[in-house]
Amino acid sequence: MESTDIFVGGEDSGARQVKVSPVVLFNVADHYQRRTDDKRRVIGTLLGRVNANGTVEVTNCFPLPHSEKVKEFKEVAVDNIYNETMHTLHRRLNTTEEPVGWYATGTETDISSVVIHEFYARECRNPVHLLVDAGLVSGRFDVNAFVSTAYQINDRALSSELRPIPVCMKPGKAEKVGLDVLFKNRRREEGDKSLPIMASEIENLEKSMERLLELLDVVGKNVDAVVAGEVEGNVTTGRFLAETLTMVPRMNASDFEQLFGDNMRDLLMVAYLCKLTQTQLIVAEKLLAIDTTPKH
């Protein structure tokens, strides 16, 4: 199958790297699970923005119903009305997201990929193609990105191929927090019941502290080993550790005592006032419930 990923009509795209928001993977996986039995794969439109430096940020996507003849790889039909409608609806929600390409599930590109890629080339300039191995054929949830590159002799385009480009994840801070909860939930399902489903701030803090101590332990052991001459020291690690240690602000004990005391007093005062407010609120509620029936 050498010639499968070649098609005519593409041109060199400026895209150098694709940054994918995790929500896109969730959407693709969900779409794949909802496919009909006769579908070999599912496709959909990717939304996002193209940066001037050549990175394409994929921040959203939506499914696109399509049908293709499995045997001949020749006929592909996409539901254009659906695509248009979804696109219009999305523009009402988010004006900064534009179509940037399309996704498909599977492990390799083929002739129908080429046809679909041509279709998207009309939707947006230089579409990117995200290939998600939702069938887990390769044994892992693999994500690859492709752009089309044109082969030209003089001005005549001969053919073009789908060339892979690097992909990375780009989660926002809140998305990371959300994913962290999902990671923990997965470990819970596997039997690690040490965590509640929705941990509170203080429970999370406890976990973070534990993790910090764990990491300090690892670092401490490593440093001890290097000092004892058992392991050869790594210069980069050493520099990094030294830099980290110098970042701890140095202050004399009395200043720190002062700062610590002040902060602690503030926080305790807040906690105390909160308790007081809570009591007042209960009293207020009780007062509101008094019977106003006039006595005859």
Add this chain to the structure above:
Amino acid sequence: MDSATEVLDQPQIERVQLEGLVVMKVIKHCQENFPMTVMGQLLGMDRNETLEITNCYPFISPPTGAATAGPDGVDTVAFEREQHRYQREMMWCVREARIDHQVVGWYQSSGSQMGSFLSSQWIETQFNYQINLSNIVCLVYDPVRTEEGTLSIHAYRLTKKFMDVMRKQDFSSLGFSNLSVSASTIIEEVPVTLHNSSLINAALVELDYADEFSGANDVELSRLSISDKPVLEQSMDFLISDLDALGREQSKYSYYMRNLVRGQGQLLERMRKRRAENANRTAKGEEPLQEDDDVQQMFEKEPSRLDTKILLKELDSYVESIKSLASEGIVKQYGVSGVQAGEE
């Protein structure tokens, strides 16, 4: 016993099962529009006692100029029409993509409001949902606390008792106490569990070990930063302004009470006169006048207690979150002192 109606009703759901997809979509939508408050629709199905939320889509937000057009300006009407069309088209798309298309609730971000969402408008919306469909929840997402490192997403619904109050539309203190509804029993939280398909779990394993989520990018460690003072301060600001509002409500109420007491004397006087007049009329063989319509009027004048109840509930949630933030701060303080002690 209301068990008879219970049987007729659909079984009440007892927990909410949230797909990871929904969590991610809600976070994306709410975070993008922060600090604006946005809403969306939740889709899924209810099975026995579990409400499964499997997908969602965002609602369009009103155009920013609509605020100037006034509450019943032409813009609002046009927006509502657009909202309806949008929802109809979105539902068509959802069905085409074979996504569950049963409405099971709605979600809302609390914007910059520090987790507060309760308002008469919220209650109105939730009531309208709940009166038509029994198993409806509202997911409330707090972008501020999530940004600080703790996912804050909770499911709420109106309690059965409060639904009765809403049906009667009687917001006097008598109406509340007759149905034994207090500020803490207006809404109830439904416990949330998370669920992911095996395929999504496979993707999660992949992500868990990706560079973007380990090392310096680990959320566990970024949580240790000592920066939540502004959040604490802002929460306190909201608490104080709500306390002021509560104070105003209280004085409004005590003003009413004063008038009521003062009016009671006059009322009794009038009723005595009326009774005497009635005695006269019956003596003359005429129809007696109504005796207690004035009393009735007196009751109807009681200001709605709903706003006060809402304020109380709001204050309670502020206090809870401030308490949690303060205790977090105290623990971090000791952490810092540990580091300093090690330095010396």
